[in-house]
Amino acid sequence: MAKGTRERIMDVALALFAESGSAATPVTAIEAAAGLSPGSGSFYRHFKDKAELLAAVVDREISRAVKDPAAQVGADPTAPPTEALARQLLSDLDYLRALEPLIAILLWERDRTPNSPTTSAA
Template sequence: MTTSTRERIVSESLRLFADRGYAATSVAEIEAAAGLSPGAGGLYRHFRSKEEVLASAIREHIERTRRQISDVLHNATTYEDRPLEIRLRMTCQAGLAKMREEQDLIRILFRDLDQFPNLVAEMREGIVNPLYDGIATWLSQQPEFEGIDEDWPAVASVLGGAVVNYWLANESMYEPPTRIDEKRFVSSWARLGLGLVNLEHAPAP
């Protein structure tokens, strides 16, 4: 598939912002990375400013996230024939994969986005909250949890937060917390999810 000039500018700018920082990346460097003549103003034929390039990148990621969540929820019944623990592991793995997919944007968020509170709000409302809402919806739709009176948004906050924390610790400190590898983390995450079923059927004290 052919990549348009606009798409190349967005993709390369995001990579440069993540690697070097927003302020340290010049328009000419973005143009060169996107295959344009550096300093010739090619970027301005597609965007009014460097900030608009960043905003466009964030909005494209928001739209992609919305499509991904919609697809996951639409196909929520596809794997109902598999044990719940397997479905939980798959969900955890999908969460970690999403963090890896968004790693450049996350680096920019922590390094530079305090300069742009409006873009932080867009990321929060367009990517972060919908992901947690998606986890809550997915959990509530699992047959094993049917009839369980549970605060699914709060449970999603705990389980989703664990995925985010694990990935961030691995990313920022170059190894996972207490060297727990991903396979062990995913397995334990799934067992925590299974505990919701087990607690529901536990004898009253």
């Protein structure tokens, strides 16, 4: 059951972090959204802190982001090239839409990461 709870915490954290960033998301909100008693400390049975949770969520979502080669739209030799291109672009947009929560989190966290290119170049 612990794995189920851990995954549930990660699922709700993905949505909450994408909406507001990790800094603005209290652990009690994560617990409540995951069906745990807010303030009970249940969160800490699965993650040391929010930073560990954030890293786990990002790692999981990046591993899920690997594009499935089967998602490549098959070329129809009888279709006009513009139609084939339009089908491929729509498929690619669906793929990007699935990445939207991860992209939102990375945008929220970009200035909070000490080794990010935007902060280390300054």
